Amino acid sequence: MNVDEIVNGIFSKNRRALARAITYVENELPGSKEILKAIHSRTGRAHVIGLTGFPGVGKSTIMSKLTEEFRKRGKMVGIVAVDPGSPFTGGALLGDRLRMEGFDANKQLWVDPGVFFRSMSSRGRAGGLAAKTGDVVKILDAYGFDIIFVETVGAGQGEVDIVKVADTVVVILMPEVGDDIQLSKAGILEIADIFVVNKADLEGVEKTVRWLRSMVMMSEEVVQTLSTLTHADEARVLSGEIFKVSNHWVPPIHTTIADRGVGISELADSIEKHYEYQRKSGGLLKRRSSRAKIELEEIILGEIKNLIKKKFNYTEILKEIVENKKDPYTVAEEIISKLCYER
Amino acid sequence: MEEKKIRVVLAKVGLDGHDRGVKVLARFLRDAGFEVIYTGLHRTPQEVARAAVDEDADVVGISLHSGAHMTLVPKTIQYIKEYGGKPEEMLILVGGIIPNDDIPKLKELGVDEIFIPGTPISTIIEYIRENLKKKKGSINER
Numbered sequence: 001m002n003v004d005e006i007v008n009g010i011f012s013k014n015r016r017a018l019a020r021a022i023t024y025v026e027n028e029l030p031g032s033k034e035i036l037k038a039i040h041s042r043t044g045r046a047h048v049i050g051l052t053g054f055p056g057v058g059k060s061t062i063m064s065k066l067t068e069e070f071r072k073r074g075k076m077v078g079i080v081a082v083d084p085g086s087p088f089t090g091g092a093l094l095g096d097r098l099r100m101e102g103f104d105a106n107k108q109l110w111v112d113p114g115v116f117f118r119s120m121s122s123r124g125r126a127g128g129l130a131a132k133t134g135d136v137v138k139i140l141d142a143y144g145f146d147i148i149f150v151e152t153v154g155a156g157q158g159e160v161d162i163v164k165v166a167d168t169v170v171v172i173l174m175p176e177v178g179d180d181i182q183l184s185k186a187g188i189l190e191i192a193d194i195f196v197v198n199k200a201d202l203e204g205v206e207k208t209v210r211w212l213r214s215m216v217m218m219s220e221e222v223v224q225t226l227s228t229l230t231h232a233d234e235a236r237v238l239s240g241e242i243f244k245v246s247n248h249w250v251p252p253i254h255t256t257i258a259d260r261g262v263g264i265s266e267l268a269d270s271i272e273k274h275y276e277y278q279r280k281s282g283g284l285l286k287r288r289s290s291r292a293k294i295e296l297e298e299i300i301l302g303e304i305k306n307l308i309k310k311k312f313n314y315t316e317i318l319k320e321i322v323e324n325k326k327d328p329y330t331v332a333e334e335i336i337s338k339l340c341y342e343r
Numbered sequence: 344m345e346e347k348k349i350r351v352v353l354a355k356v357g358l359d360g361h362d363r364g365v366k367v368l369a370r371f372l373r374d375a376g377f378e379v380i381y382t383g384l385h386r387t388p389q390e391v392a393r394a395a396v397d398e399d400a401d402v403v404g405i406s407l408h409s410g411a412h413m414t415l416v417p418k419t420i421q422y423i424k425e426y427g428g429k430p431e432e433m434l435i436l437v438g439g440i441i442p443n444d445d446i447p448k449l450k451e452l453g454v455d456e457i458f459i460p461g462t463p464i465s466t467i468i469e470y471i472r473e474n475l476k477k478k479k480g481s482i483n484e485r
Binding site: 014015016018019020022023026027029085086089090091092093094095097098108110111116117118119121123 | 372380396429
């Protein structure tokens with residue numbers, strides 16, 4: 001398949017072309033840039049949903065149940081699931097696909113033409129995604145999927161790359177993942193648009209939900225209001241009655257038992273509601289613009305790096321720096337001025 | 344440009360729970376630098392074929408200890424074609440308990456190689472590296 005066949009294939013909903021396009025982009029094969037250029041005008045139509053959380057909390061299981069739910073709602077669903085790739089050998093064992101299991105035995109997700117699942121190795125990159133995950137999402141978008149799920153590597157506290165890709169970020173936790181201080185730390189809990197406490201049949205779920213709720217509600221305005229209340233108002237606070245007026249999106253907290261499908265349709269409702277909210281409030285546009293900016297800068301930097309590699313003798317330059325003949329700042333200035341002003 | 348990674352879909356097809364071998368193989372192929380997609384137990388030929396096409400697999404490895412290989416393997420290959428894939432551009436490998444008499448028959452049906460119990464894993468890795476680049480018209484042809 002050549003690049004033209006791949007691009008036309010994507011536009012005419014040819015699955016093999018789609019699969020091959022992803023291979024091109026993932027491996028940066030010659031022609032991958034042409035593919036991305038050709039499809040750009042057809043992107044931006046899908047709702048991209050990121051699923052992240054610690055390893056083993058049930059990301060893949062929740063995703064497969066959500067896929068089934070959104071299929072019932074008539075949506076085409078594309079999935080990119082990232083698992084860690086070894087920084088040492090370059091190899092990876094990608095095991096998210098095997099969790100794909102719906103409830104309806106007559107409507108199997110694996111062979112459903114409205115579902116496309118692609119496993120991806122992070123290829124040793126930190127951040128929870130692979131370098132090319134964003135580009136793979138674009139290809140799925142151009143192909144015409146309504147919903148695109150991006151499942152991150154099992155993420156700890158700092159893997160927040162998913163915000164650069166997703167319109168809605170769902171952070172999945174389970175009971176006993178840590179106390180209230182753990183939940184107040186910076187990192188993935190800051191990026192949630194929706195929280196899920198999965199495995200809600202385990203002990204300690206109420207505690208985790210309570211801690212999450214107090215974390216989510218903690219704004220200056222809320223703290224002010226709370227300080228004027230007494231214990232007698234506790235029931236009204238817990239029921240949400242007092243703080244209902246907020247115009248901002250307050251991340252809802254869902255409890256699910258994913259393998260039994262408990263709480264999944266409510267979660268899907270929340271995901272749709274968040275997208276609606278983002279579209280109406282202008283948040284979606286804002287998020288996508290800042291994403292475009294990051295992406296553009298990355299592309300520019302990449303191109304400049306390639307240019308430098310082509311025009312300058314790196315080994316020679318690095319030797320001078322290591323031998324203290326020149327400092328890296330002066331060298332950088334020299335390179336930039338040569339690149340910009342000498343044609 | 345990075346080198347293109349070799350993607351391997353490993354599958355257990357049909358009613359067969361013997362997955363020790365395929366899991367060990369998955370682990371060693373990972374360490375050999377391949378990207379291995381393990382699909383789990385009790386897959387149907389359709390499911391494996393779909394995975395092979397969507398994941399753009401270079402290698403499809405089917406493990407069978409149930410004796411149903413003469414039925415399930417050709418079906419898997421047939422569905423890969425049906426779903427728009429090109430099995431002739433992939434390495435189709437079969438592992439497990441395969442009687443000697445069936446080996447030539449499977450090869451005639453489009454299987455590239457059969458690895459029976461006791462095969463050193465390095466043999467399989469070498470085989471993949473050597474033979475993938477010989478696949479005419481494929482993305483791996485060198």
